[in-house]
Amino acid sequence: MKDRREFLKEVTAGAVLMGSGGKLAVAAIRDANPQPAKSKIVIARDPELHGTGAKTSAQPDEQRVQALLDRAIAAYTGHAKPVAAWKSLVPMDKVIGLKVNGLGSKGIATHPALIMAVAERLQQAGVKPGNIIVFDQNVHFLQACGMTVNNDPSKMRAYSSDVAGWDDEESAWGVAKIRLTKILSRDCDMVINMPILKDHEGAGVTFAMKNMYGVVDKPFTLHGNHCNPAVADLNCIPVIRDKVRFTIGDAMSSVYDGGPGFHPERLWYPNTLLIGEDRVALDTIAWEMIERKRAEAGLPTLEAAGRPPHYIAAAADPSRSLGTNDPKRIHRVEI
Amino acid sequence: MFSMKSSKPAMAALTVAIIFAGAGCKKAIVDPFPASGAIAGWQKTGDTRVFAAKDLWQYIDGDADQYIRAGVVTTSTSDYNYQNHLEAVVDVYTMGDSAGAQKILAGDESKTGKSISLGDEGVAFEQSVTFRKGVSLVRIVAYSSTPDAPQALLALAHGVEAKL
Numbered sequence: 001m002k003d004r005r006e007f008l009k010e011v012t013a014g015a016v017l018m019g020s021g022g023k024l025a026v027a028a029i030r031d032a033n034p035q036p037a038k039s040k041i042v043i044a045r046d047p048e049l050h051g052t053g054a055k056t057s058a059q060p061d062e063q064r065v066q067a068l069l070d071r072a073i074a075a076y077t078g079h080a081k082p083v084a085a086w087k088s089l090v091p092m093d094k095v096i097g098l099k100v101n102g103l104g105s106k107g108i109a110t111h112p113a114l115i116m117a118v119a120e121r122l123q124q125a126g127v128k129p130g131n132i133i134v135f136d137q138n139v140h141f142l143q144a145c146g147m148t149v150n151n152d153p154s155k156m157r158a159y160s161s162d163v164a165g166w167d168d169e170e171s172a173w174g175v176a177k178i179r180l181t182k183i184l185s186r187d188c189d190m191v192i193n194m195p196i197l198k199d200h201e202g203a204g205v206t207f208a209m210k211n212m213y214g215v216v217d218k219p220f221t222l223h224g225n226h227c228n229p230a231v232a233d234l235n236c237i238p239v240i241r242d243k244v245r246f247t248i249g250d251a252m253s254s255v256y257d258g259g260p261g262f263h264p265e266r267l268w269y270p271n272t273l274l275i276g277e278d279r280v281a282l283d284t285i286a287w288e289m290i291e292r293k294r295a296e297a298g299l300p301t302l303e304a305a306g307r308p309p310h311y312i313a314a315a316a317d318p319s320r321s322l323g324t325n326d327p328k329r330i331h332r333v334e335i
Numbered sequence: 336m337f338s339m340k341s342s343k344p345a346m347a348a349l350t351v352a353i354i355f356a357g358a359g360c361k362k363a364i365v366d367p368f369p370a371s372g373a374i375a376g377w378q379k380t381g382d383t384r385v386f387a388a389k390d391l392w393q394y395i396d397g398d399a400d401q402y403i404r405a406g407v408v409t410t411s412t413s414d415y416n417y418q419n420h421l422e423a424v425v426d427v428y429t430m431g432d433s434a435g436a437q438k439i440l441a442g443d444e445s446k447t448g449k450s451i452s453l454g455d456e457g458v459a460f461e462q463s464v465t466f467r468k469g470v471s472l473v474r475i476v477a478y479s480s481t482p483d484a485p486q487a488l489l490a491l492a493h494g495v496e497a498k499l
Contacts, residue, residue, distance in 0.1 A: 057479075058478060058479040058480070103395065103396060103397070104395075105424060105476075105478070106422070106478050107476065107478045137393075137396075138393065140384075140394075200397055201397060201398055201400065201401055202397055202400060203397070206397070213396065213397075218392075219392060219396050220392040220396060220399065220400075223397070223400060259397070259398075260395070260396075260397040260398055261395050261397075261398040262476055262478075263463070263476075264460065264461070264462035264463055264476060264477065264478075264480070265447070265448070265460040265461070265462065265463060
């Protein structure tokens with residue numbers, strides 16, 4: 001493990017994660033043109049994840065979640081076998097963080113079945129159990145995701161930022177001036193972002209980029225102007241930009257209004273996983289999903305509700321170049 | 336029983352108690368959470384956590400702003416379980432005045448739910464009950480939908496209301 005200063009030095013030297021062979025490890029080195037011509041996003045659905053009719057369950061079926069994840073990763077990587085697919089994505093000899101989201105309580109948190117499915121495939125692909133760290137802002141959020149706090153290096157670990165602590169130094173980019181969790185800056189070499197799709201009272205939509213509010217010490221300082229451009233600026237902070245390279249987005253259940261808290265009367269089951277590297281493209285699709293559902297429910301658009309997620313466009317702006325929100329540049333693979 | 340997770344929330348609760356006492360409230364300290372077994376079938380499964388307004392983001396960042404705008408002073412929360420098959424959470428928001436509680440309840444929740452006679456005003460859905468009484472706004476939410484959830488939640492809500 002290394003501290004943030006060492007990590008940044010490695011990024012500058014172009015040496016980060018090079019020896020590990022994972023596709024995303026190599027991609028972590030910034031070049032002059034970091035964006036591909038099109039960003040591939042896999043939209044994987046299983047309408048029966050939560051059962052059907054009167055047998056609908058609040059928690060998705062674990063085996064179906066595993067199968068859906070496997071199909072999604074296969075479609076993304078082109079490798080039919082899960083182990084080969086994961087080996088192509090992730091450096092096996094590094095510490096991999098899974099940034100989950102339990103802020104909305106266990107009613108609307110990253111599903112335990114998905115977290116365990118990802119952790120299982122990582123281990124089968126060769127990542128040591130102790131090199132997998134599930135984390136979120138505090139222990140209650142972790143518990144909402146079904147995790148028990150554990151820092152035994154012989155097992156998959158799960159602990160929270162309020163326990164691990166925050167960087168002594170402030171990180172800053174644009175309006176974002178925060179201290180990062182040491183789990184991100186010190187403990188992990190790469191992070192898989194595992195947000196859950198929700199409407200958001202301030203930001204409009206919370207998904208891939210907004211989930212990074214859970215890695216900073218004072219997220220409430222980033223709420224002004226509907227979190228714009230704070231969400232985009234936060235994701236430009238080098239440690240976040242470089243380490244958080246891949247998203248396995250949980251849209252198996254969602255709240256389409258009243259978020260980010262749990263409102264069961266606004267809960268719906270999109271039964272979907274969204275995966276990809278381009279966090280802006282992922283959020284663009286997430287926004288579309290929320291808008292479609294709101295329209296179906298007879299609710300106003302987020303723009304009309306006074307909280308459009310303009311931070312998505314800000315993130316795509318050339319000054320930040322975090323990804324694309326241009327539908328023509330998003331290669332959607334729906335399975 | 337109230338269990339503070341750190342000295343900050345404890346200080347916040349104490350501050351609230353002092354504020355209430357100074358304002359001439361009838362009750363200096365209110366513990367609105369029914370004990371295990373006090374309401375048939377319901378068990379209190381966790382300690383009560385208390386958040387001052389400035390710390391509310393630690394509980395529900397993003398949602399906190401609307402409560403702060405409405406003048407929340409402190410928020411208390413505790414988990415419950417009904418007959419080992421229904422998990423729920425009880426949130427009690429203590430506002431600066433009753434208008435604050437009214438403001439939150441007047442949100443769109445009240446437009447689509449079933450109006451119920453509880454406290455000053457209440458609304459119920461299949462998986463949640465929200466009501467206000469004086470400066471308190473109470474929200475009880477179940478994490479799953481079961482046939483007995485509406486009736487069980489309502490019973491728990493009456494138990495909370497009686498303690499306010």
